Amino acid sequence: MRLCAVCNREGRGFGCLTGRRDDPFYRFCSMDCQDAGIRIARKTNGMIDKTAREQQALKDARRPFADALTELGLMKPFYDRTATDIDRLIEAVVTGYIDSMQRQAGARERTGAELNDPLPF
Numbered sequence: 001m002r003l004c005a006v007c008n009r010e011g012r013g014f015g016c017l018t019g020r021r022d023d024p025f026y027r028f029c030s031m032d033c034q035d036a037g038i039r040i041a042r043k044t045n046g047m048i049d050k051t052a053r054e055q056q057a058l059k060d061a062r063r064p065f066a067d068a069l070t071e072l073g074l075m076k077p078f079y080d081r082t083a084t085d086i087d088r089l090i091e092a093v094v095t096g097y098i099d100s101m102q103r104q105a106g107a108r109e110r111t112g113a114e115l116n117d118p119l120p121f
Contacts, residue, residue, distance in 0.1 A: 012030065014033070
């Protein structure tokens with residue numbers, strides 16, 4: 001499930017692309033949020049700003065990312081990269097992971113068993 005880019009409710013079939021090759025496809029829950037998102041994207045050159053929590057989460061993820069790169073002997077190619085480049089890598093990994101987990105949530109395991117991971121609530 002992809003969330004609305006404006007209000008974080010479930011995206012319901014509304015969306016837009018700003019036309020730039022590197023832009024993601026933004027999803028929205030309603031026409032009102034889609035219109036608001038398009039206005040924001042036009043004002044900010046195609047980007048919908050991250051929330052303060054998203055920005056902090058990216059900053060917090062940089063250290064474990066750097067530690068993993070160092071442990072694997074991969075730090076050298078990343079050493080001179082900007083924080084923006086590193087954040088882009090972190091976002092790509094996290095988005096791919098979350099998308100995969102959400103797709104798997106409703107699927108049966110290859111053995112035919114239901115998803116049996118303990119829920120944290």
